[in-house]
Amino acid sequence: MQGLTEQEARALAPVDGRADAMLETVCAWAKVNSGSRNLSGLREMEERLAEAFAPLGGDISVLEPAPAETLNEAGERVALAHGRNVHISRPGRGNARVMLTGHMDTVFPKDHHFQDVRWLEDGVLNGPGVADMKGGIVVMLEALKALEASDLGGRLGWEVVLNADEEVSSLGSAPLLAEVAQRCQTGLTFEPSAEPDGTLAGGRKGSGNFAARLGGRAAHAGRNPEDGRNAVVAAADLAVRLDGMKRERPSLSVNPARIDGGGPNNVVPELAVLRWNVRPLTPEDQAWAEEEQTRILKEVGAAHEVEIDVTGSFARPPKPLDAKQQGLFDLVKGAGSDLGFSIGWKDTGGVCDGNNLAAAGLAVVDTMGVRGGSIHSDREFLIVDSLTERTKLAALTLMRLAEGRLPQ
Incomplete structure (x- = not known):
């Protein structure tokens, strides 16, 4: 010393x-x-x-x-x-x-x-x-x-x-x-x-944690599945598209972590909740990810005719x-x-x-x-x-x- x-x-x-x-x-x-x-x-x-x-x-x-809030497994906004x-x-x-x-x-x-x-x-x-x-x-x-x-x-x-x-x-x-x-x-x-x-x-x-509630429409899986809007399929599609962001921007990490939802095999599921984490290396990565997520959410909602409610943010820049x-x-x-x-x-x-x-x-x-x-x-x-x-x-x-x- x-x-x-x-x-x-x-x-x-x-x-x-x-x-x-x-x-x-x-x-x-x-x-x-x-x-x-x-x-x-x-x-x-x-x-x-x-x-x-x-x-x-x-x-x-x-x-x-x-105060802070998140989505529970039923897709309801609840206080943390x-x-x-x-x-x-x-x-x-x-x-x-x-x-x-x-x-x-x-x-x-x-x-x-x-x-x-x-x-x-x-x-x-x-x-x-x-x-x-x-x-x-x-x-x-x-x-x-x-x-x-x-x-x-x-x-x-x-x-x-x-x-x-x-x-x-x-x-x-x-x-x-x-x-x-x-x-x-x-x-x-x-x-x-x-x-x-x-x-x-x-x-x-940085790090952002997000949760999305996807609201579809229930229907009989055998008699009239075309009347349903499958929220689990929409959540899976959303997860795959979000995961694809890291291939477009390698300095970004994306981890779709969990899907909740669904029910009996003979019912088109009307509800699903997807949770994911995004880690940007730079402020520019974060800005790009925010814009890209918004685009993807809009596209998935339109493609599957489901309503999407999102909570979360980039709490760690x-x-x-x-x-x-x-x-x-x-x-x-x-x-x-x-x-x-x-x-x-x-x-x-x-x-x-x-x-x-x-x-x-x-x-x-x-x-x-x-x-x-x-x-x-x-x-x-x-x-x-x-x-x-x-x-x-x-x-x-x-x-x-x-x-x-x-x-x-």
């Missing part, structure tokens, strides 16, 4: 002594099931997080989610229930302000078998959310403690958003993310590293690694080098709240959390040494932001 100033080394010195407390917190939080639809578990995490961040001295608010979001704000002495984001929800529902932590081997902890991203929130918290205890404490303004619906596209927290982003210049999101070796995610594809993003990556890379480890990055098709922050105009590094892997599975693991390692990286990055070392 020869590249650290005396001031930086002094500020980071206490971090190693916090290792056991950090691990204890990760284990306690991981044992709280906070799946995206488990509102009671999310409420418990919300309370624990507000209590944990309170000593930092910021203004803490717990905010209701924005999301947990509440925690917002902490502490203005600095200057105009510089950084936004830090993390999510309290996991992909594991209340009745999932993966509910506890265990050691896979020495230094490798297995558990729900240990990497994605309760471990990351612990890193964020400890980095802010180190910043505020340093000689630079109070110089950099910061705002934290801990949302309850990131794993389900942040539909209820998107307005809060956008509002806070307007007051900040840079963003740090504490998703786990892209690889267990600490590689960061660089550019990210693409996040290319442009010059603005590169400047912050270079700052983080330099901090890592001065701490004695190499920082690399790679592009990914995965999405997160970093996409939203970049779309709002912020320079963002969105994999500032722990090193680990196998996320979204019961094999998820945390490399425990990375708790202190990534805390130092985040704290040093924050201190250098406070000094104004990021070119504008």
Whole structure:
């Protein structure tokens, strides 16, 4: 760590002594099931997080989610229930302000078998959310403690958003993310590293999730099938045409994921629901996909004489690694080098709240959390040494932001 100033080394010195407390917190939080639809578990995490961040001295608010809806299997528009979001704000002495984001929800529902932590081997902890991203929130918290205890404490303004619906596209927290982003210049999101070796995610594809209700007309499949309008066939045709978009534009990913509908073999089905995901590499891909989907939906509706009702949107815009993003990556890379480890990055098709922050105009590094892997599975693991390692990286990055070392 020869590249650290005396001031930086002094500020980071206490971090190693916090290792056991950090691990204890990760284990306690991981044992709280906070799946995206488990509102009671999310409420418990919300309370624990507000209590944990309170000593930092910021203004803490717990905010209701924005309304959102989807289509159920019967094709009816229904409200989506999301947990509440925690917002902490502490203005600095200057105009510089950084936004830090993390999510309290996991992909594991209340009745999932993966509910506890265990050691896979020495230094490798297995558990729900240990990497994605309760471990990351612990890193964020400890980095802010180190910043505020340093000689630079109070110089950099910061705002934290801990949302309850990131794993389900942040539909209820998107307005809060956008509002806070307007007051900040840079963003740090504490998703786990892209690889267990600490590689960061660089550019990210965007993502849109959609559902379409196709309403046809029932008829007897033997006596008068010509009077029917087969919604399942129309949904299948729609799926094939949507899938074809990726062949016309190879930088686009399209995944028709599920069709619900139909009934007895002797009835022409009058209802079907199709769900699909689209991932554009660039803003131009997204604009093309939006226009193409509109054309395809109109053509399928006319060809099969069915009515189509669509919900969904591109909730995660693409996040290319442009010059603005590169400047912050270079700052983080330099901090890592001065701490004695190499920082690399790679592009990914995965999405997160970093996409939203970049779309709002912020320079963002969105994999500032722990090193680990196998996320979204019961094999998820945390490399425990990375708790202190990534805390130092985040704290040093924050201190250098406070000094104004990021070119504008």
